[in-house]
Amino acid sequence: MPDFVTSQGMLLLTAVLGYLLGSIPFGILVTRAMGLGDLRSIGSGNIGATNVLRTGNKRAALATLLLDGGKGALAVLLARWLVGGEDAAQVAGLAAFLGHLYPVWLGFKGGKGVATFLGIFLALNWQVGLGLCLTWLVTAVVTRYSSVAALIAAASAGLWILWRTDGSLLVLALILTVLVYVRHSANLARLKAGTEPRIGRKKA
Numbered sequence: 001m002p003d004f005v006t007s008q009g010m011l012l013l014t015a016v017l018g019y020l021l022g023s024i025p026f027g028i029l030v031t032r033a034m035g036l037g038d039l040r041s042i043g044s045g046n047i048g049a050t051n052v053l054r055t056g057n058k059r060a061a062l063a064t065l066l067l068d069g070g071k072g073a074l075a076v077l078l079a080r081w082l083v084g085g086e087d088a089a090q091v092a093g094l095a096a097f098l099g100h101l102y103p104v105w106l107g108f109k110g111g112k113g114v115a116t117f118l119g120i121f122l123a124l125n126w127q128v129g130l131g132l133c134l135t136w137l138v139t140a141v142v143t144r145y146s147s148v149a150a151l152i153a154a155a156s157a158g159l160w161i162l163w164r165t166d167g168s169l170l171v172l173a174l175i176l177t178v179l180v181y182v183r184h185s186a187n188l189a190r191l192k193a194g195t196e197p198r199i200g201r202k203k204a
Helices: 008-022 026-033 049-053 058-082 086-101 114-124 126-143 146-155 157-164 170-183 185-193
Strands: none
Touching: 008 058, 008 086, 026 049, 026 058, 049 058, 058 086, 058 114, 086 114, 086 170, 114 126, 114 146, 114 170, 126 146, 126 157, 146 157, 146 170, 146 185, 157 170, 170 185
16 A cells, blocks of 8 residues: 555545546447447447447547546546645545446446556556556457456456555555456356357447
8 A cells, every 4th residue: 555645635635536537438428429329228338448349430449448548547647746645646546446437427337447447557557557458458359358358457457566566556456456346247247158248249
């Protein structure tokens, strides 16, 4: 864990800002802007990039991926700029992740947080973030399952952190990893049943 040196008031401020950034549903905004319909009525109904890809529009999926990752990174970077402490940066990252998973604007029904997870760690420590991105990419290419790539990347976070840092990110990584697995519970059930759709597969 980082040393908590920031005042409670400033930590609360960064948490609120982080949550508000994280809660922006870019998947829905992008698909509406491109005339692709309501994302929540497409495929799994999830608001993330994988479900956007099921519309058949790769540009929309890429934009959603970058924007969802970017909001996690921005929350961390803003906290560093406004406050300066790594404790505030981690609090902002956690809040942004919770905002994506449980956005108030959508009745607390959000995405699964993978892109935001990657963006947060890229901003906290680019070496760890890059390692997680590579883990996700290699797993996705080999298995063609976005969910498997997400789960393996999240599970590898602790290893990357121990290798490239002093370990102060471990508690945050554990919390986010548990949340990723909770949000992928339905995917785990479909993987076990052999019904999980592969990357790029459209669903009506």
